[in-house]
Amino acid sequence: MTSEVTRGPINLVVLGPPGAGKGTQAVEFARRHGIPKISTGDILRDAAQSETDLGQRAKVTMDAGGLVDDKLMIAIVRERLTRRDAERGFVLDGFPRTVAQAIALDELMTDQGPLTVVDIAVPDDALVERLARRRVCGQCGNATSVAAGESRNRCEKCGGELVLRSDDTESTVRERLRVYAEATKPLVGYYSSRPTFRAVDGQQSPAAVWAALNNAVDEMRATPSAADCGSERTVG
Ligand SMILES: [Zn+2]
Numbered sequence: 001m002t003s004e005v006t007r008g009p010i011n012l013v014v015l016g017p018p019g020a021g022k023g024t025q026a027v028e029f030a031r032r033h034g035i036p037k038i039s040t041g042d043i044l045r046d047a048a049q050s051e052t053d054l055g056q057r058a059k060v061t062m063d064a065g066g067l068v069d070d071k072l073m074i075a076i077v078r079e080r081l082t083r084r085d086a087e088r089g090f091v092l093d094g095f096p097r098t099v100a101q102a103i104a105l106d107e108l109m110t111d112q113g114p115l116t117v118v119d120i121a122v123p124d125d126a127l128v129e130r131l132a133r134r135r136v137c138g139q140c141g142n143a144t145s146v147a148a149g150e151s152r153n154r155c156e157k158c159g160g161e162l163v164l165r166s167d168d169t170e171s172t173v174r175e176r177l178r179v180y181a182e183a184t185k186p187l188v189g190y191y192s193s194r195p196t197f198r199a200v201d202g203q204q205s206p207a208a209v210w211a212a213l214n215n216a217v218d219e220m221r222a223t224p225s226a227a228d229c230g231s232e233r234t235v236g
Helices: 022-033 040-049 053-063 070-081 099-111 124-132 170-191 206-222
Strands: 010-015 037-039 089-093 115-121 134-137 143-145 197-201
Touching: 010 022, 010 170, 010 206, 022 037, 022 089, 022 206, 037 040, 037 070, 040 053, 040 070, 053 070, 070 099, 099 115, 099 170, 115 170, 115 206, 124 134, 124 170, 197 206
Parallel strands: 010 089, 010 115, 037 089, 115 197
Antiparallel strands: 134 143
């Protein structure tokens, strides 16, 4: 628990279902610690704009409307993690998405210090309710949340009409959560027995989630040689 331990790189993976707010937390965490936030979307956009062979392969796939497969995705992430700005660590958001990607990430981590994983957990019903309350201004794009039973339908900023986004309807949200559960929930199983895994309650306020996320990371980084301390698996 010396300060030496906490000065190593922070290699953080943030897991959580769509709508759990993990993107916002990841951005803030990266900014606070001066490390890059690396999301799959950003990586692919970056790669597609670059002249590299990997980038061009990704671009061809995406332009054809296809999904970039695990192998190419892993190669792109590997390249991204070796850039200078990731020397002090990184926050990964949206990667890994599958167990195969997680195994590949572990293989990349051998020289970079331990991986810490935080799952922002929110039950499906709570997510459906949260997203059903979300409204977007049709005029200026301002996003807001209406309380249960509230009939407000005008934007506070410009007076435009507030609308429910078509992908926030219950059936669409349930479908997104089903896809997430199928591909990504096994990841929680893959990581959960490690001393460098924590789940935080995503049903709290964003400020409380932020505090829990930081506590979890501090705790994990204070665990000496986390990888081989099998007796301390008291993760709740
Ligand atoms: Zn507006």
